[in-house]
Amino acid sequence: MYAPTGVKTSPDMAVPDTMRAWVLGDPGELKLTTKPVPVPKRAEVLVRIDAVAICATDLEIIWHGPPASIQGGMPFNKNWTPGHEYMGTVAALGPGVDEYTIGQRVTVEIHAGCGQCKRCRAGMYTSCHNYGLNYGDVDKGHRANGFTTDGGFCEYQINNINTLVAIPDAMSDEEATLVVTAGTAMYGLTELGGLVAGESVVVTGPGPIGLLGVAVAKALGAQPVILTGTRDNRLKIGLELGADYVINARQENAVEAVRKLNGGKGVDYVVECSGAPNAVNEAIRMVNRGGKVCLAAFPHEEVPVDVAHIVRNNIYLYGIRGEGKSATHRAEAFMSQKRFDATKVHTHTFPLEDLPTAIKYARERIDDAIKVVVKTRGSAAQRVAAE
Ligand SMILES: [Zn+2]
Ligand SMILES: [Zn+2]
Numbered sequence: 001m002y003a004p005t006g007v008k009t010s011p012d013m014a015v016p017d018t019m020r021a022w023v024l025g026d027p028g029e030l031k032l033t034t035k036p037v038p039v040p041k042r043a044e045v046l047v048r049i050d051a052v053a054i055c056a057t058d059l060e061i062i063w064h065g066p067p068a069s070i071q072g073g074m075p076f077n078k079n080w081t082p083g084h085e086y087m088g089t090v091a092a093l094g095p096g097v098d099e100y101t102i103g104q105r106v107t108v109e110i111h112a113g114c115g116q117c118k119r120c121r122a123g124m125y126t127s128c129h130n131y132g133l134n135y136g137d138v139d140k141g142h143r144a145n146g147f148t149t150d151g152g153f154c155e156y157q158i159n160n161i162n163t164l165v166a167i168p169d170a171m172s173d174e175e176a177t178l179v180v181t182a183g184t185a186m187y188g189l190t191e192l193g194g195l196v197a198g199e200s201v202v203v204t205g206p207g208p209i210g211l212l213g214v215a216v217a218k219a220l221g222a223q224p225v226i227l228t229g230t231r232d233n234r235l236k237i238g239l240e241l242g243a244d245y246v247i248n249a250r251q252e253n254a255v256e257a258v259r260k261l262n263g264g265k266g267v268d269y270v271v272e273c274s275g276a277p278n279a280v281n282e283a284i285r286m287v288n289r290g291g292k293v294c295l296a297a298f299p300h301e302e303v304p305v306d307v308a309h310i311v312r313n314n315i316y317l318y319g320i321r322g323e324g325k326s327a328t329h330r331a332e333a334f335m336s337q338k339r340f341d342a343t344k345v346h347t348h349t350f351p352l353e354d355l356p357t358a359i360k361y362a363r364e365r366i367d368d369a370i371k372v373v374v375k376t377r378g379s380a381a382q383r384v385a386a387e
Helices: 056-064 179-191 208-219 232-240 254-261 279-286 307-312 327-336 352-364
Strands: 018-024 030-036 044-053 085-093 105-108 156-160 164-166 201-204 225-229 245-248 267-272 287-295 316-319 346-351 371-375
Touching: 018 352, 030 352, 044 105, 056 352, 085 156, 085 179, 105 179, 164 327, 179 208, 179 267, 179 287, 179 327, 201 208, 201 279, 208 225, 208 232, 208 267, 208 327, 225 232, 225 254, 232 245, 245 254, 254 279, 267 279, 279 287, 279 307, 346 352, 352 371
Parallel strands: 201 225, 201 267, 225 245, 267 287, 287 316, 346 371
Antiparallel strands: 018 030, 044 085, 044 156, 044 371, 085 105, 105 164
């Protein structure tokens, strides 16, 4: 039985020595295998993973590699486990850990910075300068589970205590996996200045981050909140999450429609979540002079951008990475206070052994899939109907 030296375990929560884990082979290839249950070090805990959501970035990594970086390179054929949007139960405590207790339910954020670089020292741990340096003699202690260290498509994982967020019993496993997504939206709005009450916000792209971006912006008091996209079923969910207006960009010119809704001047902020090739040029025309644009998605190819328009109008552009500045804690606070219902973006659930099917649903948007969750526990975790 699992009993590593210096690690605290509990008879109430027996931990096996090995676990089921998916590993990435060639691009697009996942294999179910057996791995040893990992051992937490100082300031780390062992989390029993109960549920994990699939993110568009997982698909990017599984088929293309970056932004994952394993042992300084591409993540393929390195016995590496992807997956980063998980939640679970604390199963063992590393030496000296008293911040959490065994049996406590938690959700996670991704990045544990090195704690010693210039950016970490300034609180920007998702921009850690030692990103991916956590192996061999270049080990700086950085972790980004599912990006630079083993992730959540398995039964147990190690988390630095800085990456844990305690959750209430009333929050379901599925909902808890969405905290990190809401946290990314929260971080975007934080980087834009955070004081969005009464300010006008456009969110472009009704994927999970965009939809929860609408919810977070509304919960922070933004007005109006406008969502643009091309799928009516997703725009409808945006309305349910608090959008004041939705614009179907296939039916009308989104830039003109946004400007019209805001007295011809454009809005104060745009949170760009579509990654469409023309998204930046549209966003800089949706904001008013001196407005701010947060880029939370990216296209595959380099795209031309109208720099003159940005300069002449004093427009600010922000690229964000991950869910920094403890944004997941603030997102979880909104969710546990039921300021919005994040479960509206959760559409399907599969058991861990059906991960390839779950990924197929997420990738091909089968049956209008938005957020697909994989559950590691319980009997046949079944598919739930889209609301
Ligand atoms: Zn993600
Ligand atoms: Zn760092």
